[in-house]
Amino acid sequence: MLSQGVVIQNNQLLMVKQRVKRGDTVWNFPGGGVEKDETFEEACIREVREETGYAERIIELLYTNDSKHTYLCEVVSGELTIEDDEDILDVQWVGLFDDHYFDDVSKPIVELVRKLTMQERGKRYV
Template identity: 40%
Template sequence: MELWQGTSAICVNDQRQLLMVKQGTPEEVKTWALPGGGKNDDETIEECCVREVWEETGYVARAIKELHVKHTQIDPFRVQVHYILIEIVGGKINILDPDDLIERVEWIDESTLRDLSLSYEEDRKGLMALLKSGGNECAE
């Protein structure tokens, strides 16, 4: 079975808000997720994360450390999503997504996150815990 690898960027600002994107194809109901996507063959996981943040949000990021790897299976792929803590080092909100999937970029607080329609519902518990703890802050 073929391996698909991707990243999800985690960034909590000093107001305890999480960087998130509202996404989906034109036919889909739009849902919220962390910025991220699939790794190209010629890049590292960290490079993928930084590229995806740039494309989906307009922010220039620096990968700090890997926090978690989610393993799942979506036939015909084994899927690994690397959750990477990032720091924003420049840029501003500006959607540059070549896949044209991103509708909106926002900083989301804990009370808003509680009721959002997430692309990956299994992420909610961990993201809520991260916001409750104050997360590992990153610059905005």
């Protein structure tokens, strides 16, 4: 089971460039496996912090399927760092409409976020 955080700030998404199991290098949302005795929410918060240096607050569950929970989040503290991990190659903020960062896996989630930002323009996380 996996948990990931879609962290948005100033119309930018926090993304990690990583090697994935299928052998590709992709830009993805920070996240990873849920550990024993850990909730999906706890895993999301831990993984985002480990992979990016940021502590975040979960705003809402954005999407779920049989194997992954995806949460919309906002930064509450910390600073951008790159995890000392052979799989994480880079971490950066990317524009919400910079489509060349998004693949077939991340693009549907980005589309959900775009819809939310259009509907919720006045909220502080946009």
